[in-house]
Amino acid sequence: MSRDQQAESWAVKVAMKDPPQIPGRVQGKRRRFRVAWGMCWVLVWAMAGAAGYGEGAADGLRGLSLEELGKIEVTATNRVPLRLARTPAAVYVITKDDIRRSGATSLPEALRLAPGVHVAQLDAIKRSIGIRGFGSRLSRGVLVVIDGRNVYSPLFAGVFWEMQDTLIEDIERIEVIRGPGATIWGPNAVNGVINVITKKARETKGDLVSTGWGNVQRFLHVRHGGSKGERLHYRVYGKTFGRGPEYHRNGADFDKWVMGQGGFRVDWELKNSDTVTIQGDLYGGTMGESLSVSRAVGVRPVVVNQDSRIAGGNLLARWRHTLRDGSELQVQTYYDRTSREAANFTEHRDTVDFDVMMRKSAAQRHEIVYGAGVRVSAGHIPVVLPTLRFSPAHRNDQLYSMLLQDEIRLFGETKGMYLTLGTKLVRTDFAPFGAQPTVRLLYTTGRHSWWTSVTRALRTPSDVERSFESTGFVAANPPVVSRLLPNREFGSEKLVGYEAGFRHTAGRNFTLDVAMFQNRYDDLLSVEPGTPYTEQTPEARRTVIPYSVGNGLYGFTRGLEVIPDWKPAANWRLTGNYSYLSMRLDRQAWSRDTTTMASTAGSSPRHMWSMHSAIDLPGRLEFSQSYRHVAGLPRFGVPGYHTADARFTWRCCAGMEFSVAGRNLLQPAHPEFGGNPEGLVEVRRRIYGSITWRR
């Protein structure tokens, strides 16, 4: 963490000295792009008009014969909105159709479609993903689950996004829960949950080959799916990609990334009441990093551009059993290994998780979920540099959790009121059993629903706060160093979240989803300076300015998300979203923290909005485009930006599909987030073509 902080404060300094400037020639180019973009929109309106604007979709179904019904091409599988209408939380679902039309080739890119989620690139490889604030390289406070596997690292209570991947074509949907989803999902789900769900093996039969080539990336995806009899379905996949570099003002171009990944999934329906799923992945690659490295204590750090190696794998087994009375029992276990070797840091980690969950309907009105889980994570973090060390270098982290939730139907059904009560209990090596209760109330008329909730959530301490020590260089003569010390008293960060929202469906073609929140945070992480002292080692005598982490900050976040979704015509969908966020952090009277408040609040944009259009044209053509704005990040001197993406797809023949996609079209490059020791890396305009073949 202090490593990151050092790097990021560097970035701020560099950014302030050298404010981002765009030469005039480029500005002219940008204007031309904007004009072209505007014309694109006009064109889309015209085309949609020609394709039958305002023609009520289902009206056209009246009086059709069965034969004619079978010939109608349907748009997105729209199960989701109806299920959503009954969820008393700020949930947004990114469907496989949304992902395909966006042209996203990685999980973080797909997540840009969700409201309230700030996705930013530090360079070609690293990402910051924050939900309702608290954006950081490590996505602290956001729980990420991929097919039931929790990819949260107990080392720093966050997620290394560059190690989380799957075949993008296999994703069924991504559920993004903004706000504390703590009850069902567990620890670390303080600001939000990202739940990636892949398709069942039954739905990926046949072969797929997809390859793409562009100025920043190239990829090859291969998948084969099949079945043995009627009850056993499987798929295997492999993928490889190369990415980077982005635009570097100093030409460092270190961020080159090459990865390979393979995996499988088997779904076996033993009996009508039992399903067993076994799946796994293996991956490995190299990623170029730029790191500020001190070879010895008291030595001025140098910037090292070097490839880091990442590798890992996982294996998961899940058994789902339906009891005679319709209750559902799920038992799941997985093993996950990750390993990472960088110029300043090495980690090897093995995680084993076991989880049991039961879902039961009772007395007509209750839908009860309860369960328990245990996770053991063994980390080995050897000392690579004397200035950064975890002590002990080996440690086992254990986590126990229990959950109980009851959804009570108070009255009515399709039109009715539902009350959800629940709590999760979590215990880790660093925190005693802590309760995370939630109360949620929903009233729905089928077409409209209103909901409100109060939730308490905890972010339990991680190894970084409890056992990490780093030494920073301050001056050589006289020798002065800064030292961040672990704090064994560091406790959980706490949140009490108040939320309310409504969803309206107007006719068949328009929905509006609005959510508001106010979160109260307590005991947030602070960095507390201590009293300087003198250290005598065999090599030198130096002054040490100590710091330690503390729970010295508190504060509020408030915000609003508005998500309209409109189908102006049967073949055209327009979606938008606007997210507002205000963060106010303050320190306790005893705290002497001076930097963390501003840096935390300054890493999340106040406003974000975007518009997406997806249109089906005659001749099996699809055209989608989006426009987005993200406000500036004062912490890094990153200015706000506007940019646009577009994608044109032709589903040709014999399972072939051709597409051309462009991202970040409105400028040659723009910065999104800080963290690189030598100033901001800018995200380039990206054009790529791809060919997909399905059989």
Added chain:
Amino acid sequence: VTEVEVKAAYLVNFPRFVEWPEQPARGDTLAICILGKDPFGPALEEALAGQAAGRIRMKARRIARVEQVQECDVLFVGAPADSLWERVKDGARQAGVLTVSDWPGFVLRGGMVEFVLEARRVRFAVNLGAAEESGLRLSSELLKLAVTVRPGG
């Protein structure tokens, strides 16, 4: 056009191709029931409203208990279809109800009509044996349009 709109249109169209063993006894309004999660929302009511006058009169019902299947002519099994189907299967067979679902594998498990998605088109598979067992007669026109027909016996 969304998937559920097409499915709803199918659902209100199927009765024209089905002969129930005791059709007149139930009066002249057919009940299309939905058990479990309702995927249709307003689409089903809209499809019913779109039916031309003079044809069979139909109404939609959402049922919560499996015993209510006695009052249905068409039953759509929604999620969680696997567990609901186990519970409602026998009652539905005895009551002579046309059973429909979009749960994959429905016709393999004794269901009569299963919606399948083929190249972004909604089609359906039929289990003729299951229909015969319940005394339902499906017209040849319906069978002709099915993607697969599981024979009787």
